[in-house]
Amino acid sequence: MEKFRNKFIAFMYGRNGPDKLYRASVAVFMVLAVINIFVHSVILSVISWALFIWTMFRCFSKNVYKRSQENQAYLRLEEKVVKKFGMTKTMLTDKEHCYKKCRHCKAYLRLPKRSGTHTAVCPKCGEKITVKIR
Numbered sequence: 001m002e003k004f005r006n007k008f009i010a011f012m013y014g015r016n017g018p019d020k021l022y023r024a025s026v027a028v029f030m031v032l033a034v035i036n037i038f039v040h041s042v043i044l045s046v047i048s049w050a051l052f053i054w055t056m057f058r059c060f061s062k063n064v065y066k067r068s069q070e071n072q073a074y075l076r077l078e079e080k081v082v083k084k085f086g087m088t089k090t091m092l093t094d095k096e097h098c099y100k101k102c103r104h105c106k107a108y109l110r111l112p113k114r115s116g117t118h119t120a121v122c123p124k125c126g127e128k129i130t131v132k133i134r
Helices: 004-012 020-039 042-060 064-093
Strands: 096-103 108-113 116-121 127-133
Touching: 020 042, 042 127, 064 096, 096 127, 108 116, 108 127
Parallel strands: none
Antiparallel strands: 096 108, 116 127
16 A cells, blocks of 8 residues: 555656645535436536546646646635625624725725714725714
């Protein structure tokens, strides 16, 4: 077994290997495969297997620079999505504050939940905003 392990390590030397995009695409492949068990769609099967082949190609590719760029693009997209949904979760669970978006820079302002009309200053762009809280 040790001999096989050493040969595999030698084979993977200089190759991209698994990264965050690899893990995400394998997860999507598995979800599509499970859905396809119940749906029995040829199109879904082709899409899921094409995704799997692309994932394995990325993993064993020797063009590490190109695969690294792909992974960085994925990480930027993932950060945007996580940031968006993280703020949504915060806004839904926080009962003591009201969240309003700045019209100028689109930053979220966290304001105390007191009814009435208030004037707030955006900490990001300095724009004065009149906010009506019910």
